[in-house]
Structures are given as structure tokens and as C-alpha cells.
Amino acid sequence: MCTKFYDSEFSFLISTTEIGNSQIIYEEFWFYTEFVNIFFQNTTLQEKEKERKIENVIKERKEIVIKERKEEKERTERKEKEGNGKERTERREKENLVLYKFLLEQLMNQRQKRNTPNNPRKNKIKRNENFAQKENEGSSSEEESNQFETQFQELVDSLMDSNSITRCEKYAELNHNISHYYLPIIGDFFDDTLLAVKNSLKKGSVEEQVLAIRCLLLFSITLEDAADEIFNQFEPLLLKYSLEGQNKLKIASIEALGILSYFITNTGDLDSSQKILRHCISILKNNFIPQNGGHEIYIAKVLNMCSLLLSLQANDFIGIELSGNNESDGGIFFEYIVNIGKSFLEYPDLDVRISSGRLITLAFNLKDRLEREEVVDSDIDVDAIVEIFNKLMKEYSQKVSKKTKTKQRAEFKQYISSIEECIYPKDLITIKSNKIHLEEWPKIIQLNIIRNFLGSGFQKHIEKNFLFSQLFGYRIKVESHRQKHYNKKSQRKEQKKNKKYRQQNITKERKKKNNFENQFM
Numbered sequence: 001m002c003t004k005f006y007d008s009e010f011s012f013l014i015s016t017t018e019i020g021n022s023q024i025i026y027e028e029f030w031f032y033t034e035f036v037n038i039f040f041q042n043t044t045l046q047e048k049e050k051e052r053k054i055e056n057v058i059k060e061r062k063e064i065v066i067k068e069r070k071e072e073k074e075r076t077e078r079k080e081k082e083g084n085g086k087e088r089t090e091r092r093e094k095e096n097l098v099l100y101k102f103l104l105e106q107l108m109n110q111r112q113k114r115n116t117p118n119n120p121r122k123n124k125i126k127r128n129e130n131f132a133q134k135e136n137e138g139s140s141s142e143e144e145s146n147q148f149e150t151q152f153q154e155l156v157d158s159l160m161d162s163n164s165i166t167r168c169e170k171y172a173e174l175n176h177n178i179s180h181y182y183l184p185i186i187g188d189f190f191d192d193t194l195l196a197v198k199n200s201l202k203k204g205s206v207e208e209q210v211l212a213i214r215c216l217l218l219f220s221i222t223l224e225d226a227a228d229e230i231f232n233q234f235e236p237l238l239l240k241y242s243l244e245g246q247n248k249l250k251i252a253s254i255e256a257l258g259i260l261s262y263f264i265t266n267t268g269d270l271d272s273s274q275k276i277l278r279h280c281i282s283i284l285k286n287n288f289i290p291q292n293g294g295h296e297i298y299i300a301k302v303l304n305m306c307s308l309l310l311s312l313q314a315n316d317f318i319g320i321e322l323s324g325n326n327e328s329d330g331g332i333f334f335e336y337i338v339n340i341g342k343s344f345l346e347y348p349d350l351d352v353r354i355s356s357g358r359l360i361t362l363a364f365n366l367k368d369r370l371e372r373e374e375v376v377d378s379d380i381d382v383d384a385i386v387e388i389f390n391k392l393m394k395e396y397s398q399k400v401s402k403k404t405k406t407k408q409r410a411e412f413k414q415y416i417s418s419i420e421e422c423i424y425p426k427d428l429i430t431i432k433s434n435k436i437h438l439e440e441w442p443k444i445i446q447l448n449i450i451r452n453f454l455g456s457g458f459q460k461h462i463e464k465n466f467l468f469s470q471l472f473g474y475r476i477k478v479e480s481h482r483q484k485h486y487n488k489k490s491q492r493k494e495q496k497k498n499k500k501y502r503q504q505n506i507t508k509e510r511k512k513k514n515n516f517e518n519q520f521m
Contacts, residue, residue, distance in 0.1 A: 092173065095151055102148050103181060149185070156189045159196035164205055171200075171211035178218040180457040182464040187223055194233065201237055206246050213238070213252040217259055217453070224467050227263035231272060239279065251301050254280070258305030259453065262446070263467070265312045277309040284340050296349035303344065303355035307362050308449050310337065311442035337363045338380055345388055350404050353392065354411045358445070360385060361415045365441045368422060382419065389416050429472065431463055436474050443472065 158170045174193075178186060186193075193215065200212040216234065220227035234256075241253040257276045265273040280302050337359065344356035364382075393412040395405055417423040418441070427444050429436040438444055450468075451458045462468050469476040 095155075095173075096177075099148060099177065099181065149188075152185070152189060156192050156196065159193065160199065164208055167200060167204065168208050168211060171208065171215055175211060175214050175218060178215075178222060179454055180460065182222065182460050184222065186219060187226075190219065190223065190226065193219065194230075197234075201234070201241075206249050209241070210248050210252045213256045217256055220260055220263055221450075221454070221461065221467070222465065227260050231260045231264055242279070243283070247295060247298050250298050254283075254298070254301055254305055255453070258308050259449070262308055262312065270312070273309050273312050277306065277313075280306045280309070281337075281340060284344075296347075296352055299344070299347075300349070300351040300355045303341075303352065303359055304449060306337075307355070307359045307445050310359070310362055310366070311445050313366070334363055334367050335380055338385070342385070342388070345392065350408060353408065357389065357392070357412055357415045358441075361418050362441045362445065364419050365424065386416060386419060389419075429462060429474075431474065431476075434474065436472060438472070447472065 155170055155174055159167055159174075161167050161170070177183065197212045197216055200208045204212065216230050220230050238253045238257050241249050242257060243250070257279070261273040261276045283302050284299070284306070341356045341360040341363070344352050347353055347356070389412045393409050393416065395408065414425055418425070424440045425444055427438045427447060429438065429447070438447060454461060462472075464476070466476055
């Protein structure tokens with residue numbers, strides 16, 4: 001008997017026969033059960049794979065969402081930072097607008113004075129028109145000048161702020177305004193700024209100290225008699241920082257000492273410049289080999305300050321003290337400087353080589369001046385120095401770049417021509433329509449150092465700064481608003497002198513009283 005039936009789920013055929021064929025039925029049933037187990041196993045594996053895929057998709061989605069959230073946070077932070085930067089720039093623009101307007105009004109007044117014709121009738125008409133305009137606009141100009149003074153006072157007061165970042169920002173802003181515009185109004189805020197600079201030099205960070213030293217130098221450039229006062233107050237600190245601390249602070253302090261002593265010597269005091277020159281020579285003599293590297297800029301700056309201060313010794317080349325001994329012979333001092341400069345000619349840094357060559361050529365230039373008077377005799381071999389200069393001019397090594405080769409060639413070519421043929425470099429200063437010609441190394445070295453320090457504000461200072469006209473020998477017209485400032489300066493000098501006399505008289509009277517009382521004791 002044979003029966004057939006189908007399973008509804010699996011549609012599988014099972015056949016049964018008689019009892020004699022029981023073994024076959026068993027085998028077919030066993031095969032059926034095995035098939036069912038395998039099928040169920042396959043279904044569970046498929047479900048697990050699906051679950052794994054779903055989990056992987058969820059993980060990927062989570063990671064994408066996390067990344068998007070991070071990007072959104074970064075965008076918002078950037079927007080906030082950009083917003084703060086915009087606010088700062090807007091503040092600076094608003095603060096500078098008042099200054100620009102004040103300067104523009106001065107320029108317009110100068111142009112009106114130049115363009116006024118000689119006809120008196122037309123001049124009267126124009127004066128009446130200008131007077132009517134000034135009655136309407138005079139109040140606004142006075143308000144703007146008062147705003148400028150108040151803003152400048154706020155800027156100076158913020159130098160004493162508790163936060164170091166704000167102090168650095170205000171120093172940078174003040175330095176920018178003083179260097180790019182000649183502002184004699186600074187004299188009214190001189191004492192307050194000196195107090196702020198003292199605090200920042202003693203307690204501030206390195207960046208703040210560097211900015212404060214630059215502020216001192218800018219004050220000494222804009223105000224005539226400020227350099228002497230600044231040098232007397234800050235000389236010990238600057239001498240200390242020129243030997244200790246980080247390279248930035250060393251560079252700023254040695255530059256400040258050189259430039260301050262340069263301005264003081266032009267007033268007639270040569271002792272300070274000789275003192276700083278000896279200090280620079282001792283640095284080069286004792287500490288010119290850097291142990292850890294990174295001192296190239298510092299050494300180049302010291303050599304430049306040596307050349308600046310040596311350029312002032314054109315008339316007093318003899319009698320400078322070296323290492324505490326008075327040298328009566330100018331030839332000994334000349335040999336001393338040439339040997340120091342010679343030791344840096346084979347230095348790996350380009351700026352150090354150029355500045356050392358400049359120092360040697362300056363010494364030869366000063367020697368040529370004094371040899372005309374038959375004062376200097378030296379045993380230095382000039383041909384040996386010229387050979388070294390020729391080697392540096394004709395350098396063919398592949399390790400050196402083309403840019404450095406061209407720069408070195410141009411500089412040392414000038415040095416050789418000035419030593420051998422006495423052909424000195426020339427430079428021009430243009431002040432509106434006037435042209436001033438400078439020749440020989442001393443004045444050119446002085447001009448280049450001041451030009452590099454002031455940067456783009458050099459032209460403004462040359463056109464309006466009375467101190468530069470004295471240094472480089474040209475005339476300048478002192479305007480009315482500047483004449484008031486000079487009158488204030490003279491009043492201050494008289495007040496200081498009167499204070500000294502009063503104190504001296506008071507001390508004399510006290511001594512007289514004490515002596516008179518001691519007679520009867």
C-alpha cells in the first residue's frame with residue numbers, strides 16, 4: 001500500500017509502503033528531518049546577517065550624525081570668533097577715524113594756505129567765506145580733537161589693565177599710531193606711559209616687554225628731549241635684558257640701547273654712546289659662538305648697533321676706553337674693531353656676514369678721514385681683508401641659494417669699492433619737492449637703521465619731525481599747532497629747573513638752621 005501526502009510549508013513528498021519496506025520509510029523520514037533542521041538553520045543565519053547589517057547601518061548613521069554635530073559646533077565657534085574679530089576691527093576703525101579726520105583737516109588747511117592768491121580783495125572774500133564755514137564747522141572740529149585726546153587717554157590708561165592680552169593689544173595699537181603718524185600730542189601722556197612701561201617690563205610677558213620697549217623708542221623719536229630721560233630711567237633694565245632671557249627680548253633691548261644713545265649723542269653727550277659701544281663689543285668678544293643655535297638675529301643686531309654707534313665717533317675716534325683702559329692711540333682701536341668684524345665674516349648666516357663687512361668698511365672710512373690729518377697708524381693688512389671680501393663676492397658653492405648669492409655679491413661689491421677706490425654709497429631723501437643727498441657710510445648707516453625701525457611711517461616723520469631735520473641737515477617749517485607743543489616743552493624745562501633750584505635752596509636753609517642750632521648745643 002502506497003500513500004502520498006504533502007507538507008503545506010515545505011511541499012515535500014513522503015511515500016510509505018508496507019511493513020517490509022519499513023527501512024526505506026525510515027530513511028526518507030530521516031532525510032526529511034535533516035532538511036527541516038538545515039532550512040531552519042539557514043533562516044536564522046539570514047536573520048542574523050540582516051540584524052548585523054541593520055546594526056552596521058545604525059552605527060554608520062550614528063557616526064555621520066556625530067560628525068555633522070561636531071562640524072556644526074566648529075562652524076558656530078568660527079562664526080563667534082569671526083564676530084569678535086569683526087568687533088575688534090570695527091573698534092579700531094572707529095578709533096582711527098577720529099585721528100584720520102584730524103590729520104586730514106590739518107592737510108586741508110595747509111593746502112588752502114598754499115592756494116590762496118596774492119589779490120587782497122579775493123583773499124578777503126575767501127577769508128569771510130572760510131570764517132562763515134568755521135562758525136558752522138568749528139565746533140565739530142573741536143569736538144573731534146577732544147574725542148581724539150580722550151581716546152588716547154583711554155588707550156594709555158588701558159596699558160595698566162590686569163589682563164596681559166589686552167595690554168599687548170593696546171601697546172600694538174599705540175605703537176602703530178605713533179610710528180605711522182607724527183603726533184607731538186604724546187608729550188601730554190609721557191609720564192603715564194612711562195609708569196605703564198615700567199610695570200610691563202618688570203611683570204609682563206616677553207611679548208609685552210618687547211612691545212613696551214618699542215613704545216619707549218617711538219616716544220624718544222617723536223619727542224626731542226625724551227631720549228635722555230628714558231635712557232637714565234631704563235638703562236640698567238635694558239642692560240640686564242640684553243644679556244639674559246629670550247632672544248626676542250635681547251634683540252629689542254640692545255636695539256633700544258643703541259638708538260637711545262644715538263639720539264642722546266646728537267645733543268652733545270658722547271659718554272653714553274661710548275659706554276653702549278663697549279657693551280656691544282664685549283658681547284661680540286665673549287659670547288659670539290652660540291651653543292644651541294638661533295642667535296643669528298641677535299648677533300646681526302649687535303653688529304648693526306656697533307656700526308651705528310661707531311658712526312657717531314667720526315670726530316672722536318681716539319681716546320675710547322676698551323676693557324677699562326684708556327687707549328690714546330686711534331690705530332689700536334681701529335685694529336680692535338677690524339679684528340672683531342673679521343671673526344664673523346665666515347659665519348653661516350648671511351645677515352651676520354653682511355653686518356660684519358659693513359662694520360669693517362665703516363672703520364676704514366673713519367680711518368681714511370683721520371689719516372688726512374695724520375692721526376691714525378695701523379698694521380692691518382688691507383689686501384687680506386679685500387681677498388676675503390672677494391671670496392664672499394664670488395661664492396660658487398651649491399649649498400648656498402641663488403638669492404643669498406646675489407644679495408651677498410651686491411653688498412660686498414660696495415664694500416670692496418669703498419675700501420680700495422674710496423667710492424662710497426649714495427642715498428636720497430625726498431621731502432615733497434626737496435631732495436637731500438647723503439654720502440659716505442656714517443649717515444647712510446644711521447638712515448637705514450631708523451628707516452628699518454619705523455617702516456612705512458618713516459616718510460611722515462621725515463616730513464614733520466624736527467629732530468630728523470637736525471640729524472640729516474635739512475630745514476622744516478614748524479606749524480602753529482606744533483609750535484604750541486614746543487612752547488609747552490620749554491615751559492616744562494623751566495619748571496624742572498625751578499624745582500631743582502627750590503630744592504637746593506631748601507636744603508641750604510635746613511643746613512644753616514642745623515648749624516646755627518648746633519652752635520648752642
